[in-house]
Amino acid sequence: MLKTLIAALALAATLAAGGWAANAQGETPPPAPSDTRVRFAVVKTASLQTQEWLLFSGGRFAAAETAFSAFLIQHGEDSFLFDTGLGAQVGAQYQADMPGWSQLFFRYDAPVQPVKAQLDNAGIGPIRRIIISHAHWDHLSGAPDFPDAEVWLAPSEHDLVNQPSQRVGGAWPSQVSGVTRWKDIRFDGPAHEGFEVSHDLYGDGRAVLVPMPGHTAGSVGLFLTVESGRRYFFVGDVVWNAGALKHGAAKHWLARQLVDQDVDQTQVAIERIRAAMARDPQLIVVPAHDANVHAALGLFPAWVE
Numbered sequence: 616m617l618k619t620l621i622a623a624l625a626l627a628a629t630l631a632a633g634g635w636a637a638n639a640q641g642e643t644p645p646p647a648p649s650d651t652r653v654r655f656a657v658v659k660t661a662s663l664q665t666q667e668w669l670l671f672s673g674g675r676f677a678a679a680e681t682a683f684s685a686f687l688i689q690h691g692e693d694s695f696l697f698d699t700g701l702g703a704q705v706g707a708q709y710q711a712d713m714p715g716w717s718q719l720f721f722r723y724d725a726p727v728q729p730v731k732a733q734l735d736n737a738g739i740g741p742i743r744r745i746i747i748s749h750a751h752w753d754h755l756s757g758a759p760d761f762p763d764a765e766v767w768l769a770p771s772e773h774d775l776v777n778q779p780s781q782r783v784g785g786a787w788p789s790q791v792s793g794v795t796r797w798k799d800i801r802f803d804g805p806a807h808e809g810f811e812v813s814h815d816l817y818g819d820g821r822a823v824l825v826p827m828p829g830h831t832a833g834s835v836g837l838f839l840t841v842e843s844g845r846r847y848f849f850v851g852d853v854v855w856n857a858g859a860l861k862h863g864a865a866k867h868w869l870a871r872q873l874v875d876q877d878v879d880q881t882q883v884a885i886e887r888i889r890a891a892m893a894r895d896p897q898l899i900v901v902p903a904h905d906a907n908v909h910a911a912l913g914l915f916p917a918w919v920e
């Protein structure tokens with residue numbers, strides 16, 4: 616009995632010390648157990664058959680599928696989208712704003728199944744908040760389909776959306792003009808998982824945004840802890856394919872020049888993802904475009920919980 620008591624006290628002391636150490640570093644502690652239901656669904660809107668070597672440096676000469684997905688997050692009674700994938704107007708947007716030469720490299724295959732239509736069919740909505748990982752065409756495309764929703768972005772993404780441009784690394788006029796309610800993410804929280812600041816969306820540590828500048832100045836990642844306690848990290852386009860994380864590989868050199876606003880900063884973000892994975896081998900990293908990762912999670916209407 617005494618032995619059990621001593622063991623219990625030792626365990627409690629260890630946990631307390633661990634918690635204290637985490638706080639002393641200015642990091643947010645892991646979320647406490649909660650009754651709030653947190654889950655997400657991968658809503659794939661389109662895809663593109665491509666080659667792995669085009670996606671990251673060192674990729675194989677083998678077929679690879681790029682997905683254009685939105686992520687529907689549910690936290691208790693609230694829901695929001697992280698990215699939108701391709702929307703109902705993508706044909707017209709692409710026609711208007713994708714430069715001709717870029718159409719050789721940056722494409723999508725038909726059919727497109729916009730997230731708005733998929734949610735409507737399932738009777739889910741209304742969606743009042745969309746958080747974009749960044750303002751590139753294949754993430755913002757579906758936002759105009761939700762005219763009443765607030766679109767949240769990092770303040771450092773303002774330059775892109777305030778000066779929309781017809782280029783693959785810009786924010787497109789045809790999409791920006793369709794958003795009426797922009798809202799800034801306030802990074803008012805402490806360091807989180809190696810990122811300097813954070814924003815805890817619900818104040819319970821279950822859905823935490825972090826800045827990941829590089830691919831664009833205002834790129835944003837989302838740490839999500841679902842009901843089962845499993846942890847996910849949505850990283851937008853810091854990497855296009857989870858394979859890149861094995862070796863810390865950047866995108867193919869041409870893609871890097873075309874789409875990564877700051878190549879060095881992007882590499883810093885990649886290393887931070889790798890560090891988070893090393894600390895927690897159970898952490899599942901979800902790039903916005905990795906069709907294999909999305910398929911393994913299961914596609915909407917399936918939920919990850």
Ligand SMILES: [Zn+2]
Nearest residue numbers: 751753754852
């Ligand atoms: Zn993208």
